Amino acid sequence: VTLLADLRQAVELGQFVLHYQPKVDLLTGKVTSVESLVRWMHPRLGMLAPDKFIRLAEESGMIAELTAWVLRTACLQAKAWQDANLAPVRVAVNLSPFHFQRQDVKQSVCAVLEATGLDPTLLEIEITESALMQNDEYTCRVLRELREMGITISVDDFGTGYSSLSYLHRFPINTLKIDRTFILNMMKSSEDQAIVTAIIAMAKSLKMQIVAEGVESVDQLEALKDQGCHEIQGFLVSRPVNAERVARFFTDED
Ligand code: G
Ligand code: G
Ligand code: NA
Numbered sequence: 001v002t003l004l005a006d007l008r009q010a011v012e013l014g015q016f017v018l019h020y021q022p023k024v025d026l027l028t029g030k031v032t033s034v035e036s037l038v039r040w041m042h043p044r045l046g047m048l049a050p051d052k053f054i055r056l057a058e059e060s061g062m063i064a065e066l067t068a069w070v071l072r073t074a075c076l077q078a079k080a081w082q083d084a085n086l087a088p089v090r091v092a093v094n095l096s097p098f099h100f101q102r103q104d105v106k107q108s109v110c111a112v113l114e115a116t117g118l119d120p121t122l123l124e125i126e127i128t129e130s131a132l133m134q135n136d137e138y139t140c141r142v143l144r145e146l147r148e149m150g151i152t153i154s155v156d157d158f159g160t161g162y163s164s165l166s167y168l169h170r171f172p173i174n175t176l177k178i179d180r181t182f183i184l185n186m187m188k189s190s191e192d193q194a195i196v197t198a199i200i201a202m203a204k205s206l207k208m209q210i211v212a213e214g215v216e217s218v219d220q221l222e223a224l225k226d227q228g229c230h231e232i233q234g235f236l237v238s239r240p241v242n243a244e245r246v247a248r249f250f251t252d253e254d
């Protein structure tokens with residue numbers, strides 16, 4: 001009941017923190033990108049995961065302020081890594097469909113890139129498949145503009161949204177992230193295995209990069225590698241961790 005009141009002050013009080021989860025190229029073993037995942041350090045309730053407050057933020061309109069904070073923080077962090085001469089990795093930010101519909105996304109992204117000095121090629125935007133389906137024309141135009149700036153566009157949770165595939169080639173998509181429910185079941189369900197195979201084949205013929213989410217076992221890694229999947233993300237590589245710890249995955253030592 002008071003969570004909304006707390007949320008209204010949380011940005012101002014500096015209670016949010018970003019964790020980062022790496023995506024790794026299966027051929028080179030190198031980190032290509034790190035996904036920023038927000039957590040709320042609530043003074044009484046402890047660390048809250050996004051499923052506890054993103055919907056509330058969307059419904060209350062607080063998502064705009066929260067997303068602005070996430071975008072700025074992620075870009076500042078990526079710039080700091082770049083300035084420290086770490087191997088270049090993109091930082092990925094999840095954009096809520098709500099935010100995408102209501103805010104001038106291009107304008108806020110441009111402002112953050114300018115303020116932080118981050119190279120646009122080091123920024124990636126993740127939007128869910130269902131967000132892509134809403135408000136077609138407008139979404140398509142904004143994504144094109146972002147893509148033309150050099151920003152990477154990824155479709156999150158692919159396979160769980162609408163089943164119409166006709167939209168795929170109309171959007172400037174770089175990457176499909178196969179939803180982790182398919183990966184979870186692929187070793188025990190031949191149907192899920194078939195879906196994963198089909199998504200990989202389709203992404204390849206559309207010249208898209210393919211990332212498997214939620215990879216937890218070596219068996220899954222091997223099967224995905226055999227199928228020609230490009231990248232994996234999941235607990236097998238790393239859970240989402242703080243900025244310092246994720247940077248260990250792309251420093252040159254070892
Ligand atoms: O690790 P995890 O519990 O963090 O993520 C749960 C869900 O919350 C995922 O679907 C993820 O995409 C979403 N999420 C995490 N961080 C953000 C964020 O900064 N903005 C939005 N809109 N969603 C996020
Ligand atoms: O929707 P999105 O893909 O952005 O969600 C990311 C969520 O998935 C986060 O809650 C993150 O903690 C979780 N996650 C990431 N990797 C794994 C994994 O290997 N296994 C499981 N079960 N969850 C994962
Ligand atoms: Na995501």
Ligand code: MN
Binds near residue numbers: 179
């Ligand atoms: Mn996802």
